[in-house]
């Protein structure tokens with residue numbers, strides 16, 4: 001592997017914990033670049049292909065697996081998601097902070113590969129808050145919300161595998177904490 005000047009930052013956590021909002025705020029810093037994952041899930045309203053995700057078909061996804069294009073990939077809520085290896089290597093060589101917003105399965109795979117990086121778990125203050133946030137978001141149907149809550153509980157148990165757990169009860173202080181962990185002061 002070539003010398004790396006950059007830093008990989010992995011952020012996981014249940015949906016509704018505020019992980020995506022924190023990632024967006026981190027991206028205000030020009031030193032931080034987002035790892036645009038490939039996924040087979042359909043775009044949500046407002047999502048842009050190539051910015052939020054590379055939206056591809058299951059066939060295209062399987063082809064990319066065969067080509068070894070993914071450094072990790074996993075099935076989440078019935079859809080496939082994967083981190084593309086090449087853009088990540090290029091960003092790290094350029095010395096960027098490369099931000100991966102991936103689930104615990106993906107983070108476990110990267111840890112198992114010995115990928116050096118900062119592994120951060122963003123946790124909701126409590127599960128009632130999480131339920132309220134998911135319902136308030138109103139982008140998903142009731143059954144989808146229930147599925148996400150169940151997965152959130154499973155994911156929450158995995159937090160001990162991360163370097164840091166950030167309990168997101170206040171966005172500003174969580175952002176400050178993460179920026180300091182990454183060394184972005």
Ligand code: 5GP
Nearest residue numbers: 037073074076081082083101102103105106
């Ligand atoms: P969503 O469909 O809500 O955007 O994402 C669902 C879950 O998939 C989230 O937990 C998100 O972090 C995770 N995810 C997004 N991209 C990837 C990826 O490339 N790999 C893995 N393992 N998980 C991902």
